[in-house]
Amino acid sequence: MAAEPTGPEVEQLRLRERLAKLRGMRLLGGVGVAGELAKLERQIERISAEPSADEVWHSVELARHEDRPYTLDYVERMCDDFVELRGDRTFEDNRAIVAGLARFRGRTVALVGHQKGRTLEERYERSFGMPYPEGYRKAMRVMELADRHGFPLMTLVDTPGAYPGVRAEQHGQGGWIARCQLAMAGLGVPSVACVIGEGGSGGAVAIAVADRVLMQENAIYSVISPEGCAAILWRDASEAKKAAAAFKPDARHCLELGVIDGIVPEPEGGAHADHDAAATLLAEGLELALHEVEDEDPAVRRSDRRARFRALGVFTG
Amino acid sequence: MEERIEAVIEDRREPKDDGGAKHPNTCPGCGSHYRDDELEATLRVCPQCGHHFPVRARERIAQLADGGTFAEADADLRSADPLGFFDLKAYTERLAQAEMATGLGDALVAGSAAIERRACELAVMDFAFMGGSMGSAVGEKLARACERAAERRVPLVAVTASGGARMQEGILSLMQMPKTVVSVDLLREARAPFVVVMSHPTTAGVLASFASLGDVIVAEPGALIAFTGPRVVQQTTREKLPDDFGLAESNLRFGHVDAIVRRADLRPYLGRLLALFVDGRDGR
Numbered sequence: 001m002a003a004e005p006t007g008p009e010v011e012q013l014r015l016r017e018r019l020a021k022l023r024g025m026r027l028l029g030g031v032g033v034a035g036e037l038a039k040l041e042r043q044i045e046r047i048s049a050e051p052s053a054d055e056v057w058h059s060v061e062l063a064r065h066e067d068r069p070y071t072l073d074y075v076e077r078m079c080d081d082f083v084e085l086r087g088d089r090t091f092e093d094n095r096a097i098v099a100g101l102a103r104f105r106g107r108t109v110a111l112v113g114h115q116k117g118r119t120l121e122e123r124y125e126r127s128f129g130m131p132y133p134e135g136y137r138k139a140m141r142v143m144e145l146a147d148r149h150g151f152p153l154m155t156l157v158d159t160p161g162a163y164p165g166v167r168a169e170q171h172g173q174g175g176w177i178a179r180c181q182l183a184m185a186g187l188g189v190p191s192v193a194c195v196i197g198e199g200g201s202g203g204a205v206a207i208a209v210a211d212r213v214l215m216q217e218n219a220i221y222s223v224i225s226p227e228g229c230a231a232i233l234w235r236d237a238s239e240a241k242k243a244a245a246a247f248k249p250d251a252r253h254c255l256e257l258g259v260i261d262g263i264v265p266e267p268e269g270g271a272h273a274d275h276d277a278a279a280t281l282l283a284e285g286l287e288l289a290l291h292e293v294e295d296e297d298p299a300v301r302r303s304d305r306r307a308r309f310r311a312l313g314v315f316t317g
Numbered sequence: 318m319e320e321r322i323e324a325v326i327e328d329r330r331e332p333k334d335d336g337g338a339k340h341p342n343t344c345p346g347c348g349s350h351y352r353d354d355e356l357e358a359t360l361r362v363c364p365q366c367g368h369h370f371p372v373r374a375r376e377r378i379a380q381l382a383d384g385g386t387f388a389e390a391d392a393d394l395r396s397a398d399p400l401g402f403f404d405l406k407a408y409t410e411r412l413a414q415a416e417m418a419t420g421l422g423d424a425l426v427a428g429s430a431a432i433e434r435r436a437c438e439l440a441v442m443d444f445a446f447m448g449g450s451m452g453s454a455v456g457e458k459l460a461r462a463c464e465r466a467a468e469r470r471v472p473l474v475a476v477t478a479s480g481g482a483r484m485q486e487g488i489l490s491l492m493q494m495p496k497t498v499v500s501v502d503l504l505r506e507a508r509a510p511f512v513v514v515m516s517h518p519t520t521a522g523v524l525a526s527f528a529s530l531g532d533v534i535v536a537e538p539g540a541l542i543a544f545t546g547p548r549v550v551q552q553t554t555r556e557k558l559p560d561d562f563g564l565a566e567s568n569l570r571f572g573h574v575d576a577i578v579r580r581a582d583l584r585p586y587l588g589r590l591l592a593l594f595v596d597g598r599d600g601r
Contacts, residue, residue: 162525164545164553169563172573174524174544181498182530201482201491202525202544209495223482223491223522233404233484246402247487257399259488306499310460312492313453317393317422 051252053245060226060244062218063197067272069279070129071098071113071156074196077279078286079104082111085142091171094135095126096163097207099142104154105287110146112139112207113156116197129198130163133176136206140176140183152290153184153191155207160225162203177206184209185306188298192289194264194282195219196271199249211305212289213259215251216282217266221259222249258312262289344368360580369537369580371517373419374426374443377476381584382430382439389428391461396423396454400487408485411447419446423454424479427462429469433588435595437474438466444478444518451523452483456493459527463500467507472591476514477528481521490522497527510594512587515542515565515574529573533590536565536574537583 051059062068075082079102087093098115101108114131117123139155146153162173184191184207193210199221215221224232226240229247254260264285271278293301343350346368360380361370372380378387395412402408416422424446430439440462442449459475466473482490504511513531515524517540525544528534536542543550543563551558561567568574578586 162544164550166550166554166556166558166562169543169545169550170567170571172571174521174542175529175573177525177544178494178498178527178529181495181526182502185495185499185502202494202522205491205494206525209498221488221491223486223488224484229484243404246400246404247484248400249488254488257487257489259492306502309492309495309499312496313456313489314397314399314486315453315457316395316397317391 051250053241056244056248056250056253057241059218059250060220060240062270062272063220065270065272066118068197069271069275070118070158071115071196073275074156074279074282075100075102075111075113077276078283079111085145086138088134088137089141090134090137092134094132094138096129096131096159097135097139099138101151102154105283108151110142110151110153111156112142112153113196114159114204114207116158127163129159130161131159131203131206132163132165132168133171133173136176136180139207140180143180143183143187147187147189150189152189152294153187153210154286154290155191155193155210157193157195157199157204157208157221158197158219159200159203160198161200162206174202177202180206181209185309186302188302190290190293190296190301191305192286192293194286195221195251195260196282200225209305209309211293211301211308212261214262214264214285214289215254215260216264216271216278217251218270219251220249221251221254222247257314341370344370362580367538367579369517369539371444371478372580373445374421374441377441377516378426378428378430378439380580381432381441381474381476381587383432383434386431387428387439388430389426390465391427391458392422394422394454394458396452396483396486398485399453399489400485402485402487404485411485415446419443421446423458424449424451425455425458427458429465429471432474432584432591435472435588435591436469437472437591438462438469439474439476441476442478442523444480447483449477449479449523450481450483450490451479451493451497451526452486452490453493455483456496459497460500463497463504466509466511467504470507470509472510472512472594473504474512474514474587474591475527475531476516477519477523478516479519479521479523479528481523494522494526498530501527501530508598510591512590514578514583514587516540518542518546520544520546532594534574535576535578535583535586536568538565538577538579540565542568542573 081103084100099112102111114129116129117126191210192212193208194214196216226244227237230239230243231237251263267274267277344363347366349365361372398408425442427440511531513528513534515536519542541563547562565577
């Protein structure tokens with residue numbers, strides 16, 4: 001009988017398998033990246049435990065951490081080349097969304113992501129990562145381009161929500177969010193989305209109708225901000241922590257509910273602690289997810305994608 | 318008995334929603350007051366000023382469908398409580414109360430019908446059931462309505478009235494947006510027509526999903542149609558809002574709806590539209 005293969009790599013895979021069995025959970029990325037076994041083990045223990053209310057709130061804080069990497073921080077680290085494409089070809093270039101063509105691990109991909117600002121000036125210019133309809137139109141134009149040329153689509157989700165303003169409404173905010181989802185639903189090329197920070201409501205889901213949807217370990221994905229939920233249901237915005245514990249916007253709960261397909265680990269302490277390591281882990285997760293869907297026939301992929309979203313919800317009767 | 322007492326205390330702790338609100342049959346437009354049977358006879362439109370009062374789902378179906386043609390589907394479908402959600406009250410209790418108050422299983426009633434002798438699927442929302450919010454039951458019923466329409470290759474007519482996603486179902490309520498969107502994608506693939514009637518209010522998650530994807534979108538006069546409502550826009554941006562912010566009339570002006578149709582004209586309008594879609598199919 002041949003000896004079973006050993007070594008840290010195999011050990012890591014075993015741990016991963018054990019975890020998947022333990023919690024019906026898929027973990028993406030991490031192998032051979034984060035380094036030694038003990039570190040990965042700790043990471044796995046951390047992700048596999050049931051999150052407490054405090055941990056959920058910690059995720060909310062980390063997801064909004066001002067040093068957390070944004071889309072362009074990742075693009076810079078994950079991609080060998082990136083050519084930004086700007087403008088919606090109708091009215092303007094909304095800076096809350098960035099889009100372009102990138103070379104990612106040997107292939108050309110189309111990339112679309114929300115972009116927050118770092119400096120006060122940039123935050124204002126990018127309207128705090130809250131897109132106007134023009135941003136979604138730009139996203140759609142690049143998605144269509146990807147489909148036409150056969151480039152896989154990667155989207156990075158990081159927004160408090162779509163911009164809540166007069167001009168955004170006049171330009172059809174609701175309608176463009178709907179049409180952007182429809183555009184993603186109809187793509188023949190493979191797509192993968194990852195929530196890298198705040199997945200805020202309709203403004204987030206607009207670019208997250210992908211074959212595979214991932215979340216970083218400390219990202220949040222929610223129907224409303226904890227403060228908004230608290231203001232409406234508790235009639236007190238300061239009850240945000242209570243609200244977050246009730247509606248569970250953290251990655252582990254999203255995975256349990258079937259909303260996402262996998263969790264991308266972050267470096268210890270969170271993505272803000274080590275941008276390079278966070279980017280390597282994210283790239284790994286995106287590539288694995290892309291690999292799962294890229295060999296499929298386009299028509300099958302589209303119908304699988306439809307089935308994936310069609311199945312979401314919990315009801316009786 | 319203990320449970321009963323607790324429920325009463327719970328209710329008292331909760332501030333009243335209707336602080337100083339007018340009677341539902343008092344017209345907010347001109348202050349005229351009507352008996353319920355008077356409003357029913359005018360399709361719930363104020364004869365004095367033309368204000369369109371909200372219409373409950375079953376009454377809307379009676380207004381639009383040819384007599385005796387509506388056959389409800391999925392009447393037993395109910396939202397579950399995936400998060401065990403509890404704010405000031407348990408979500409399961411809110412659902413039970415809404416069902417008691419409205420006689421509906423959730424905020425959408427769907428089924429097959431004929432409008433002016435044209436077969437269709439009809440999906441009508443009811444704002445009285447938790448603000449017409451979209452949770453798993455609403456999403457599933459809408460998805461099934463799309464599938465039935467695609468299967469039968471008949472038009473789907475949807476009448477919307479919604480405050481948005483149902484927060485008590487957390488992220489799963491947000492997921493009803495892409496769920497209904499992919500269902501419309503299926504409808505489009507089957508080339509089944511989709512007509513949306515936006516009534517007051519059609520906002521947030523419903524506006525930003527299936528409601529905006531109609532082949533034809535019409536609005537009722539004065540309906541609020543906005544992704545973000547005026548109060549939140551005002552609070553967040555401190556912008557000065559135009560007087561007609563988000564109203565149907567402003568949406569028509571900015572190109573987001575095809576027409577504003579008065580309620581008295583709605584049924585014949587839909588009849589004409591369905592006839593054009595169905596009779597002219599494939600160049601016949």
